[in-house]
Amino acid sequence: MKKQLIAATMITTMMVSNVSWANDTDTTDEREHTEELVGLSSGILLGAVIGGPVGAIIGAFTGTFIGKSVGDDAELTVQKQQLVDQEQQLAQTNEQLMALNAKQQSLEQVSEKYYQLQSNLTEQQANQLQTLNELTIGMNVQFKTGSSHIEPLFEQQLDNVAYMMNLSPELTIDLTGYADRRGDNDFNQALSEQRLAEVTQYLVIQGIARDRLHGQAYGATSPMHQEQNFENDFFDRRVTLKLMAPGAELAAN
Structure with missing residues (x-):
């Protein structure tokens, strides 16, 4: 028994010496070989104690598997830690992605609301223009012969125009004044x-800025009818209103 221990110890010592020398001269790539040697020496020592030289040989093979198992366990532990780290990184990335998706959805909602409000505003502006256009289409403030006094009927229409103009400050109006062909040119x-x-x-007076009102007088130079008579002269005694929108012109005569 004592001889068996001595022999096993000598063999093990030689292997451990080889392992130590390998650690000093080799890189970490030799780790698996070292583990096998450790297992081999452990198996020899165990086999020699139990079964003598034959047991030492059997133990050497058994120890090789023991060393291999030890190495696999260590590598598995490293891989498990790497997997945990990757899962944590994946969870963090997923949280960031969810936060970005939430922000994207919020941005889309704000953008949709903005376009809806913009659409509503455009529609309201179009309605205002249409209303004002309807008010001024064919609107001629008519006058009695030789008079510049505005009759009550036309005052109400001008009130409506002023109201819409105040709602749409970007609009302006062109006004043109006329007279019938009776009388001389200077008078007309x-x-x-x-x-x-x-x-x-x-x-x-109704609140419209003067710089939004552009006017020109033409006397009797632009009659509405070629033939002059009492009835046609009535249509020539007028001031015509024409609505002007930015970038466009809506006729109103």
């Missing part, structure tokens, strides 16, 4: 200018 020109001034002043 002066009369058309006076009529234009009366309508302009009325709108200013």
Whole structure:
């Protein structure tokens, strides 16, 4: 028994010495070989104690598997830790992705609401323009012969125009004054200018800035009918309103 221990110890010592020398000279790539040697020496020592030289040989093979198992366990532990680290990184990435998705959904909702409000605003502006256009289409403030006084009927219409103009500050109005062909040219020109001034002043009193009202008087130079008579002259004694929108013009005569 004592001889068996001595022999096993000598063999083991030689192997351990080889392992130590290998650790000093080799890289970590020799780890698996070292583990096998450790297992082999452990098996020899165990086999020699139990079964003598034959047991030592059997133990050597058994120890090789023991060393292999030890190495596999260590590698498995490292792999498990790497897997845990990767799972943690994946969880963090998933949380970040969910946060980005939430922000994206919120942004899409805000964007959708903005476009909806923009669409509603555009529709309201279009409705206002349509309403004002309807008010001014065919709107001619008519006057009695030789007069520049605005009749009550046309005052109500001008009130409606002023109201819509106040709702749409970007709009302007062109006004043109006329007179019929009775009387001389100087008189008719002066009369058309006076009529234009009366309508302009009325709108200013209703709150419309003067720089939004652009006017020109033409006297009797633009009759609506080629034939002059009492009935046709009535249509020539007028101030015509024409709505002007930014970038566009809506006729109103």
